Amino acid sequence: MDMHDLTRQLQAKNDTKIVMFVADGLGGLPQYPGGLTELETAKTPNLDALAKRGVLGSSIPVKPGISPGSGPGHLGLFGYDPLQYLIGRGALEATGIGFELQEGDVAIRANFCTIDAAGNITDRRAGRIASEDSAPLAIKLRAVSIPGVQVFVEPVKEHRFVVVFRGPGLGGHMADTDPQATGVPPLEPRATNPDSEKTVQVATEFMKQAKKILAGHSKANCCTLRGVSAKPNPPSYEEVYGLKAGAIAVYPMYKGLARLVGMDILGNAQTLDDQMTVLEENWSKYDFFFIHFKYTDSTGEDGNFDAKVKRTEEVDGCIPRIMALKPDVFICTGDHSTPSMLASHSWHPVPTLLVAENCRTDACETFGESECLRGGLGQFEAKYLMILALANAGRLAKFGA
């Protein structure tokens, strides 16, 4: 039995409010053996006070040893098994720039490249063409016209852009046309499943017209298509949990991921303060709030320990405004660890805090990686966190008689 079969069956409505605060990349590593992590170094009096009242644990985003990207990291926190619900690269790229994929859409991550007179690739990334040069080219490609299919082209950054085909009968199973080599032409579009023969026809026509449009442009005169993928289709929060859910995020990627599971995107916050205001304004209208904070991850990715400490303290600073609303369940966690020492996402479990009236508190005194090891939630796969949230909100009936 799928966990969502269980939550569908057991979900109970009430007027509780759940807040899940995701400090992206929250988990870290000490700078030297025996030292403190970023979170342990940060002054977090508000989170520490909640740690005393609540229950701590360590969240394993996917499985032990697996370092997730943002897609699987968030799906796990949202309660969707990240090994079951896979988001294709094209769909994630479209999501990341805020493109609203519709049912049946096929999204593609495209690269500008250069080819020689014989049609062979000379640079797979068009010399990492500057965004100000590539964006106008992407917009030119909007002139591609294919009967019966809507074609969307969106600039991304440098050599990257997104193509979306919209129309009946398109499948997401097409191989990359990037040959991963120079001195050879782009590969012909090829279906990896019979459901995608029409996608191949559309892609072939797209490439034919794109080459004509780009011909003669010195910086990029061709492109390749990668990560072809259909819109992922996880069931909605409303359906699996009975929750009306809203997302308060700054970056398009996280708005997009929240939209995929049926959350409403609330407000247009640019700062954490704005996000708190959006939360307050929408408090009465939703059962569940996902709040995303990016900078604990980006400072970690930059390898900047001190900056990550500071960003973590910023998170702590917003806690009073959240708790003033008296959420029935408050969770603070991350979608994965991003230790500044590694300057990348990592596999290490993520410190997690849950506060609710009946959460059965533990002996933990502060919110940090080491303290979480003796927490009452133990080590758990992230996909169970939503079920714990529902339980603590009194929103799950007894299973079996």
Add this chain to the structure above:
Amino acid sequence: MDMHDLTRQLQAKNDTKIVMFVADGLGGLPQYPGGLTELETAKTPNLDALAKRGVLGSSIPVKPGISPGSGPGHLGLFGYDPLQYLIGRGALEATGIGFELQEGDVAIRANFCTIDAAGNITDRRAGRIASEDSAPLAIKLRAVSIPGVQVFVEPVKEHRFVVVFRGPGLGGHMADTDPQATGVPPLEPRATNPDSEKTVQVATEFMKQAKKILAGHSKANCCTLRGVSAKPNPPSYEEVYGLKAGAIAVYPMYKGLARLVGMDILGNAQTLDDQMTVLEENWSKYDFFFIHFKYTDSTGEDGNFDAKVKRTEEVDGCIPRIMALKPDVFICTGDHSTPSMLASHSWHPVPTLLVAENCRTDACETFGESECLRGGLGQFEAKYLMILALANAGRLAKFGA
């Protein structure tokens, strides 16, 4: 998605070295309530020093409460789900005596027995006939000749021997011919799956000739066939992890298990010191080393607490030679617990130590069962240990974008 689908997709090559030291049956129990286990009693200054630097946890070999044999115990440590990759008794017995099974072979664990004039079994184990009496009989059975099939017969110990059929079209699905009772004849060979009809014909002919060969021998004049099984076929370390792996073991069983997953068998060590020398000699040639130490298990099986303590101290003594090689990831664990107080394999989680530069150390000070309970690896299924090893070696790319 299978975990090996994930490691196939994410594996990244580099020049790191991983050492997994398996002290067989490492976990134990105290001799009286509140006492120390064998590992906690042993003086292990080297492992304790590593415990401070590394991260500890408790490995669950199969599932909570399951006491595994050597087969599932090691498959789990090697990262193969022991509930998915089953090794038949015949195949394990053949592996245990160092018989190199080939693709398509069918292996059988056979027992000498005695029958009366009416053909009814009088002793199912031929009075636990001594090995010096049974071995010549097993060798006599090599005279069995069946057209189109190679027949191998290998003595094992007392009433036990191994039969292997090699030829096209043989399946491993045949019921035991041991009726588990005396006063009745051995059962006729019978297929449990249509793919094994030919195996039944071959087994029937084998029994006919074997009875003739054994007729008149007073100590054992018949035999039964049990645990009929095809060669298990797990994918190789090279394929699923991208690791060139070598095994340094003394006993044939563990060499055989390592060979099953594609490890090279290194050297011909008879002692732990020899094993260290083999490790040093092969250091540059492999990415991964499996070192097997048997005596923590055999002393546990003997119910000899003090001897197990001493053998554990032997393990500690070899650690400096391993660490002098500067492995990027060093793991010390067991395939299961073998508490001397039980004199058998048990279900208790196994103390596990992992040392690597970025392992996120915990508060543990020594290597022992109780200390492992507050370790950063928590309690985890053994099958995830290889993924953790790869992650800590920087050999796994990020999952999803």
